[in-house]
Amino acid sequence: MSVPTATPAARSESRSLVQDPGPREYLNLIGGSWTRSRSGKSFENRNPARPRDLLGTFPDSGPEDVDAAAQAAARAFAAWRLVPAPRRAEALYRAAELLRERKEDLARLMTREMGKVIAETRGDVQEAIDMAYYIAAEGRRLFGVTVPSELPNKIAMSMRQPLGVCGLITPWNFPMAIPSWKIFPALVSGNTVVIKPASDTPASAHHLVEILVEAGVPEGVVNIVHGGGSSVGIPLVVHPQVKMISFTGSSDVGKTIAERSAKTLKRVSLELGGKNAQIVMEDADLDLAVEGALWGAFGTTGQRCTATSRLIVMKSVHDDLVRRLVERASKLVLGDGLDPRIDVGPLVNRAQRDRVHSYVEIGKKEGAKLILGGSAAEEGALGEGSFYRPTIFDGVTPAMRIAVEEIFGPVLSVITVSSLDEAIEVLNGTPYGLSSSIYTRDVNRAMRAVRDIEAGISYVNGPTIGAEVQLPFGGVKETGNGHREGGPTVIDAFTEWKSVYVDYSGRLQKAQIDR
């Protein structure tokens, strides 16, 4: 069988320049051709720090575009699944090199697209680079198990097989990292993909896909269809050619996807909301705990599913810790994330800003004590964008809505407790279970917390954010449905097991019966 390679046509139409300041028309990629939406409709992508800055227009696609992409991906699967995995991985190594070369341009574009500060968008591209190298190496692993057979002259082994067309639906908070941690393992495992990136961050996903085309991924293996959740996302979820859906986003949308895909028993890998907490014990290094809480709560303007949204503090250190925290948080500088002096960028859009503010109003009504922020930042140039002040509530009780529901913004709730048991009980008292953290110098307490916290990720003396690509990423309870993307476990999400028995005895042998 001949190994497919990237077609020159697909290459010549791809554009590598990402720093072009003028708006451009972006297209879908379907079966190797860059195309408009069938309806001809498009939508705009604007900078949330300065909405007059238009990055470009994108196809506002519909079910007919999804269908074309799914069919193209299904056709491409026939050949791609037969390409040896180490060869498939070679495209990912090349993609990693291209991402490295363009890291700065891609980071700048991403800051314009979704607002987080340039140091963080560099980190986002770096996470894609890390994932490319990490997963490319899987091309020479994709381990199965070989075990003894209970019968003589017989081999029992297992191997992984691709699923087929995977539909990937990705959020706007990690516009390149999250698409990369779905696309790369899907491809190395031999699947083909249709990706629908968030319509707030379509450009970052576009450039990632463009890089894969340049890296030699054959036509039809990676397809991108832009548009909204109901017009593109749901048609992808229900499409009969799509064998698997990987989604990162809210628990509400995750539940809808699970319901809609149940009819076809499609595999669904869900990475959903969080209400992550940092516990601070009385023996903690308080300076370190303050640094951790600041970064965990206000990094990415609080828009990480791993963000620290609750600070669970022992009574004896509460006053000292909160005083230091407010002092530091009040000095955070808001603004356009392209300026390296800025600490906190805008929220991704006005609707998110309004949503965050509605939670602040709820917190006040519930009787929590607002000790910092609590309003949109509108002075000067900030008024144009979707800026919200870092916000801290003290005196929060575990049952308040601001202590239970995911806010996805720069809002931290401080809850006071008197023992480790109480801290863990409060931490576990939400429907979510993604990330968690404890600051203590006592190894016994740290290990009890690691054992008893209900979360997919636990940090000791580090904030709730900052997962590395080589460990499983995901959570328990309403944070997911048992899959773990990232780490070696991501391969389980994107492959089927096949068990293979080879009998070389030359006679009929009966398992369980011949003894």
Ligand code: UN1
């Ligand atoms: C997310 O918030 O959806 O662990 C992903 C972290 C990042 C990934 C966050 N590496 O904070």
